[in-house]
Each structure stands twice: as structure tokens, then as C-alpha cells.
Amino acid sequence: MQLDTKNHLSSGELKSVKMFRRAADYIAAGTFLLFSSSLSSITHDDIKSRLLGHWGTCSGLAMVYEHVNRLIWKTGLDALYVVGPRHDTTAILSCLWLEDSLSTFYPENTRDYKGFSHIGTPGAIHEGGELGYALGVSFGAVMDNTDLVAETGTTATAWHGLKHIDPCESGAMLPIVHELTALFTYVQIVEDVEYIDNDLAASMDWALAEIKKIQSAARSGNPIVKPRRPMLILCTPFGPGWTVGPKQFHGEFVEGSFHSHQVPLPGAKTSAEELAALQAWLKSYRPEELFSADGVPVPELFSADGGPVPEVLSVIPEDSAKRLGERKESFRAYSPLAESCTKAVGRLLKGAVEENPQNFRIFSLDELVSNKLDAVFDESGRNFQCDCESPEQGGRIIEILSEHTCKGMLQDHTLTGRTAMFPSYEAFLGLPTFWWSRSIHIVQTMMVQYSKFTKMSAEIPWLQPCGSLNYLEMSTWARQEHNEFLTETHNRAVIGAVLNLKPITAHVYLPPDANCFLSTMAHCLRPKDYVNVMVGSKQPTPVWLSPEDADKFASVDDGVNPDLVLVGIGVKVTFEFIAAAALRVRVADLMILSATGSYPHALTDVAFDSLFMPDKFIHFHYHECPIELNGLLFGRPNLDSVALRGPRPQRSIR
Incomplete structure (x- = not known):
């Protein structure tokens, strides 16, 4: 797509986004390097004894953050920004500090030097401890949020989540692929990073217009068949600061190489040469134009009454509820269900869908019928936009043959205020990503990362509870049939993984008959902040109890x-x-x-x-x-x- 990007931003907007990024990059670099402000002369004593962190994509993440904020400020867009790895959390934290979202949730984290210490991450709905499912969780977040756009990094299988997004009832995804030159070498996206802000702003405006076009057509009753949804490829240098910072050191490239992935100058605590390079790097941001000696922006950036003037902060939305760090979907999450059914689990779930048409979904592999939960289809169909029978029908069932994508959708559909369930064969919940090579059990590890996230969330007073993650295991090892061997070799760790979670989070249920299973299911759909694993049989068995x-x-x-x-x-x-x-x-x-x-x-x-x-x-x-x-x-x-x-x-x- 060829766009005219020249002078897309006004001179004021361009100055603001550049200054915002300079400030964010400076803060991010100082966060994992320094004990104190770098406005004065830095000594070895100012540098932390143990340098931990990842710098590699900080500049790119901060740039996308500021441009999403510009889009919100310009159009009033409702947006979430979902970042894949947590490696470069410092970039996001610096942006949260600049837009003053931290103090909304942590009063002690004011927008000054003292306020940028021991901080949390308000607005996070993706823990980020593992790579690979930012796109999947983003699809779960936009479902049933008609006006929401989630901007994210991506993963291969999760691309198919587009087929399950009904533009009439749900929001949209804008995937932004960062540093994927290995797959897109045939086109030079950006020739000079000096003009990248105009390029990115024009691209995001185009993408939003395309999203609105698709949604407007669907919501007016004239949907576009198989619409071409926008995505962006963002190619930037990998390293310290693109046009600032050490490009080479000790004869090795830093910017644009793996040396910048973590801490570019790891010996600055003891090496005079690396300390001098660090001083030059941080001074190149010209922090004296952005901050006073105590970390507050300098007086020239403040109006007479002490408020920030547009040069640095004008792209930040004035409505705090629109800011990326203060989205209500990420902290005012749980909406209780109003379900009731007493006959069979499938019929109970049918009742849940009927009573909760906007906040209950089932994410499953292509086995809902084989697991005998097909009673839900009496109330709702599948949501599959590429099928001639199911587009624009508001289906509450998502079937996609990818366990970790189902888990990703389940996670963020739950974290952003709804309730959901993930039924599967017992073997498949314990199935490795590459089952033929017995690789990592991705659904289990995703569950472990999520439980860490909810454990910390429970300790944050302003974060409201979310629904529980509900897993339903069927077709167990005890039923000797065609899946027996697969079950024996791959499912042995699901319950064990739950037993190793924090006690306040974990629940495992093994009800012995249909009536007990109904009681268990009804119970699991109500509580909040749990990981529930229910194990049952899809075949007829005696009912022991009334x-x-x-x-x-x-x-x-x-x-x-x-x-x-x-x-x-x-x-x-x-x-x-x-x-x-x-x-x-x-x-x-x-x-x-x-x-x-x-x-x-x-x-x-x-x-x-x-x-x-x-x-x-x-x-x-x-x-x-x-x-x-x-x-x-x-x-x-x-x-x-x-x-x-x-x-x-x-x-x-x-």
C-alpha cells in the first residue's frame, strides 16, 4: 500500500511525538541503569550493581505507544495496546509515567523523580512472561467490544483469529509486526528513520480508516465478504536510540545487533570507558530540555499554573479514561453471569449463552460436538467469518484448532470483563506446541503465567476481580479408545501443573456423575480470579446421586x-x-x-x-x-x- 506520508503530521504534532519519544527513551534507559537522575554528572556510584533489563525494542514500543495516543487524541478512539514480550517493560512504564496514569492507581507514583520507583503496570492484560500469544489474547479482548481496537505484536497461528471476529459485534485488531525483516526482505518499508513518524502516523490513520470502513459496512447490513484487514510492518533499528547512543563499542556493533538486546553497556559500573560511553548516550537525549534537576519537566514546558504545555504532552488524551494506561476493560473487569440450568452441562451452557448473549463465550478446538456439548448450538452458532453459514450471526462459539490460541482468547476475554470456558480432550490440554517433538506444554505454561499475574493482581487494591479461567477436560485416559496412546504420552501434567499454582488460585474438580458435574460447572462459572480444571466423561455413566x-x-x-x-x-x-x-x-x-x-x-x-x-x-x-x-x-x-x-x-x- 503506497501512501503519501510527506508532511502528514503538522509541525506541532511532529515536535510533540519526537519530544515524547526522547523523554520516554531517556527514562527507560535510566530505569534499569541508574539509581539517581542523570542530569548531574554520572559516577560509578550512580549505576546499579546488577544491571537487569532489555533495551532492544524500547524505542520502537515507545514510538508505537505515542502514535496510538496521538490517534486517540485525534479521533477519540477506544484502544488497547498489547505488547508481546515483557522484556521492554521499561518503555511502557516510561510512557505511563509521562501520561500520568501511574498516580491514578498508585498515589505515591507521582510524575516526578521519586514517583518512578517500585511501580506496577496498570492496564496490563497480558503478563508477557512467555512469548507467542499477544495476538491471541488481543483477539479475546476485542470480542464483544464493538468500538475497541487492540494494537499488538503477532504470532503465526493466532492470525486465524481474524476469521472469528465479527465486525458487527466486536472491535478490531491492528497487528503491528516489529522487526520482522527475515520474512519481509523484499520491500524497504522505511528508508530513513528520520521520517518514520510521518510514515507511521499516515499508516495508522490509513489502518483506522480501513477498520472503520469494514465495521461500517457490516453494521449497516452490507458486510464486505472476506475483507482485507489492515496490518503494519514496523522496521526500525534494534538498539540504543537509533540516532543517539553507542552505535559501536569495542569494535562491535551495538545498534542493530544482538548486543543491544539486554543492557548495551553491562560494564559501566566498573569500567571508566563504558561509563563515559553511557554518559554520552544519556546526554544525547538532551534531558535538560525535558526535565529539571529533580526529574520534573523544566519550567519552560509548563504554563503559569503548572500544567504541561503541548510540546511534550499534547498527544496524550485529555480524557483520562481514554489513556492506554487507564482503560477500564483492564481493571474493572468482571461482569457476573446470570445462568441457571439443571439438566445437563450442554444445556446449562446453552442457558448461560441465552442469558448472557454479550459476555459469555466458549473457545474450543473442533470437537464441541464430539464432546457432546452441542446443546449450545440450539442457542448459538459458531462464529466463523469465512464460512458461508456463520458470518454476521453473532455466534458465541469459537472453534479453532490451536490450543494456545484458544487459551489466549480465553484469557483476555476473561480479563477484560467477560466469562468463558475452554473445553478440550484431556490429552490436548497437556499437548506440547510441537507434539511430535515433545516440546513445551504451552497451555500449561500459559496457565502458570496467568496465575502469577492474578496472584499479583489480588494484591492491588484498585484492580477489580475478573472471572475465572475454566478448563473442561473430556475424553480421559480411563476410556480405552482411539486416543488412548496420545492421552498416555501427553496429558500427565495438567492437574499437576494446577496443583503447583498458588493455593489461592487453583481448583481441580473430578465430579463422579452428571448431577455432580452440573453442580460443579454452575459453581465454576460464578467465582472470580480462579483457575478451574474440571474433569468429566462424555460417555453415559451411572448417576449415583440426585x-x-x-x-x-x-x-x-x-x-x-x-x-x-x-x-x-x-x-x-x-x-x-x-x-x-x-x-x-x-x-x-x-x-x-x-x-x-x-x-x-x-x-x-x-x-x-x-x-x-x-x-x-x-x-x-x-x-x-x-x-x-x-x-x-x-x-x-x-x-x-x-x-x-x-x-x-x-x-x-x-
């Missing part, structure tokens, strides 16, 4: 003096144990077995003994690897008479 008894089924049998206590954990193993003895204890909420105090809802020792009788032999028959249960029971008294049994994969095809 619906009225399903919520309180784990109780002591009428037997007074049993010789043996048998415990079944999981729908299939419970079925096996029912035939073994008249006395049984069925455990659905796995965490109640843990030692008192280790989980918020663990049984007390008195309650545990009333169920399992400390003077009797206890046999646990567990759905997963016995070693997990062994760790969970650690700390309980009288475990000498406990036996644990469960599946032990043989890693072979039978």
Missing part, C-alpha cells in the same frame, strides 16, 4: 466399623470402585485433601478423619499419576495405612 444431593455427596457412610475405606477420584475410577465395596468416599474437589492451611478450602484434620477414619486402611484410586496425590496428602497425619493407585503410562501402543 441433583439435590449432588452438592453434598462427600459424606461418611452409615457404616459404623468398616474394615477398609476405598476412595475413587474421577468419573471412570469411581465407576470401578462402586463395584468393589459398599463403602466409598468420592472426592470431587481435589484440593480438600491437602494438609490444613495449605489451601484455603482444605479439610480440617477433624473433618478429614471423619471421612477417612485414621484407624482404617485407606485405598485411593486416583485419576492421575499417584505421585501428585502423594504430594497433596503430605502433612496429613496417619498416612502409614494409605495406598495410592493410578495410571502409570507405558509409553507404548497396545
Whole structure:
């Protein structure tokens, strides 16, 4: 797409975005290098003893941030800025500090030198500890947010999320690919970074116009068939400051090379030569034009009453609710569901969709029907914009054959105020990204990163709670069928991963029959800030309890003096144990077995003994690897008479 970018910005806008980026880059560089302001002469004592951080793409991220803010300021756009890696968090923090979003949530983080210490990241909906799913979580954020545009970095599979975005009911994605010259070498996007601000501003204005064109057509009843949605490729130098900072050092390139990925001058604490290079680098930003000695912008940048004048901050939206660091979707998130159904999980979910047409979705692989949850299709169809039957129909079910994209959409659909569920085969939730090479179990690691994020969020007073992440495991190892080998070789860590999460976050449920499963599902759709894993069977099984008894089924049998206590954990193993003895204890909420105090809802020792009788032999028959249960029971008294049994994969095809 050839655009006329010459003089796209007015002289005032161009000056403002350049000064904003200079200030943001200077602050970002100083954040992980210095103890004190660099406006005075820097010495070795001013440099931190341990230099940690990533500088490589700070300038690029700050530039996109300021240009998104310019777009918001100019058009009133509702936007989120989703950044892939957390490596360059300092760039985002410096922008948040400049637009004064930090003090809204942390009063102590004022816009001065003292306020830029030990700060959090308000407005974050993507933890960023792992690479690869910023685009996926962004799709989840814009669904059902009709006026929202999310600007982001990208990942291969998640591109297909475009097929599930209905422009009539949802917002839009503007993917911005940064530094992807390996794939786009055939075109020179930017020949001179001196003019990159005009180029980027023109490109973003064009992209927004294209998005509005697609949305307007859809919302007027004349949708464009398979519209060509915009995306941007941003090619910038990788390193210190493009036109400032050390281009080479010790005979090696810094700017544009891997040497700038982390700390460009790691020896500045002890090396006089590197200290001098650092001084020259930071002075090249001309901070004396931007800040006074105590870190506040200099008087020339302030009007008589102390407010900032347009030169630096004019691109920041005046409406604080529009600022990227203060988007309500990222901190006023949870909207409770109004669901009720009592017959089957599929019908319960159908009721949830019916009662919550704007804030409940199901993200699934192409197996919703095979998992016998197809009752939801009586109320809603699939949302797949490339299919002749489903575009513009407002479908609440997203089916895409990518576990980590489903998880990404689930995560940010939940974090931005809605409720969702991710059903899948038990094996596939534990499936590596490259299952044939037994690579990393991406859904599990994404879940772990999310739980860290919610654990920290719970400690932030202004951040409102979100809905829970709800995983539904079906087609388990206990059903010997065509997926058995795949299940045995790849699913052994899902429950174990949840058991290792923070106790305040983790819940694992193994209800033994349909009525108990209904009770469990209804419970999991209501709470907030949890990671819920529910394990069930899609095949018909006996119903042991009435619906009225399903919520309180784990109780002591009428037997007074049993010789043996048998415990079944999981729908299939419970079925096996029912035939073994008249006395049984069925455990659905796995965490109640843990030692008192280790989980918020663990049984007390008195309650545990009333169920399992400390003077009797206890046999646990567990759905997963016995070693997990062994760790969970650690700390309980009288475990000498406990036996644990469960599946032990043989890693072979039978």
C-alpha cells in the first residue's frame, strides 16, 4: 500500500511525538541503569550493581505507544495496546509515567523523580512472561467490544483469529509486526528513520480508516465478504536510540545487533570507558530540555499554573479514561453471569449463552460436538467469518484448532470483563506446541503465567476481580479408545501443573456423575480470579446421586466399623470402585485433601478423619499419576495405612 506520508503530521504534532519519544527513551534507559537522575554528572556510584533489563525494542514500543495516543487524541478512539514480550517493560512504564496514569492507581507514583520507583503496570492484560500469544489474547479482548481496537505484536497461528471476529459485534485488531525483516526482505518499508513518524502516523490513520470502513459496512447490513484487514510492518533499528547512543563499542556493533538486546553497556559500573560511553548516550537525549534537576519537566514546558504545555504532552488524551494506561476493560473487569440450568452441562451452557448473549463465550478446538456439548448450538452458532453459514450471526462459539490460541482468547476475554470456558480432550490440554517433538506444554505454561499475574493482581487494591479461567477436560485416559496412546504420552501434567499454582488460585474438580458435574460447572462459572480444571466423561455413566444431593455427596457412610475405606477420584475410577465395596468416599474437589492451611478450602484434620477414619486402611484410586496425590496428602497425619493407585503410562501402543 503506497501512501503519501510527506508532511502528514503538522509541525506541532511532529515536535510533540519526537519530544515524547526522547523523554520516554531517556527514562527507560535510566530505569534499569541508574539509581539517581542523570542530569548531574554520572559516577560509578550512580549505576546499579546488577544491571537487569532489555533495551532492544524500547524505542520502537515507545514510538508505537505515542502514535496510538496521538490517534486517540485525534479521533477519540477506544484502544488497547498489547505488547508481546515483557522484556521492554521499561518503555511502557516510561510512557505511563509521562501520561500520568501511574498516580491514578498508585498515589505515591507521582510524575516526578521519586514517583518512578517500585511501580506496577496498570492496564496490563497480558503478563508477557512467555512469548507467542499477544495476538491471541488481543483477539479475546476485542470480542464483544464493538468500538475497541487492540494494537499488538503477532504470532503465526493466532492470525486465524481474524476469521472469528465479527465486525458487527466486536472491535478490531491492528497487528503491528516489529522487526520482522527475515520474512519481509523484499520491500524497504522505511528508508530513513528520520521520517518514520510521518510514515507511521499516515499508516495508522490509513489502518483506522480501513477498520472503520469494514465495521461500517457490516453494521449497516452490507458486510464486505472476506475483507482485507489492515496490518503494519514496523522496521526500525534494534538498539540504543537509533540516532543517539553507542552505535559501536569495542569494535562491535551495538545498534542493530544482538548486543543491544539486554543492557548495551553491562560494564559501566566498573569500567571508566563504558561509563563515559553511557554518559554520552544519556546526554544525547538532551534531558535538560525535558526535565529539571529533580526529574520534573523544566519550567519552560509548563504554563503559569503548572500544567504541561503541548510540546511534550499534547498527544496524550485529555480524557483520562481514554489513556492506554487507564482503560477500564483492564481493571474493572468482571461482569457476573446470570445462568441457571439443571439438566445437563450442554444445556446449562446453552442457558448461560441465552442469558448472557454479550459476555459469555466458549473457545474450543473442533470437537464441541464430539464432546457432546452441542446443546449450545440450539442457542448459538459458531462464529466463523469465512464460512458461508456463520458470518454476521453473532455466534458465541469459537472453534479453532490451536490450543494456545484458544487459551489466549480465553484469557483476555476473561480479563477484560467477560466469562468463558475452554473445553478440550484431556490429552490436548497437556499437548506440547510441537507434539511430535515433545516440546513445551504451552497451555500449561500459559496457565502458570496467568496465575502469577492474578496472584499479583489480588494484591492491588484498585484492580477489580475478573472471572475465572475454566478448563473442561473430556475424553480421559480411563476410556480405552482411539486416543488412548496420545492421552498416555501427553496429558500427565495438567492437574499437576494446577496443583503447583498458588493455593489461592487453583481448583481441580473430578465430579463422579452428571448431577455432580452440573453442580460443579454452575459453581465454576460464578467465582472470580480462579483457575478451574474440571474433569468429566462424555460417555453415559451411572448417576449415583440426585441433583439435590449432588452438592453434598462427600459424606461418611452409615457404616459404623468398616474394615477398609476405598476412595475413587474421577468419573471412570469411581465407576470401578462402586463395584468393589459398599463403602466409598468420592472426592470431587481435589484440593480438600491437602494438609490444613495449605489451601484455603482444605479439610480440617477433624473433618478429614471423619471421612477417612485414621484407624482404617485407606485405598485411593486416583485419576492421575499417584505421585501428585502423594504430594497433596503430605502433612496429613496417619498416612502409614494409605495406598495410592493410578495410571502409570507405558509409553507404548497396545
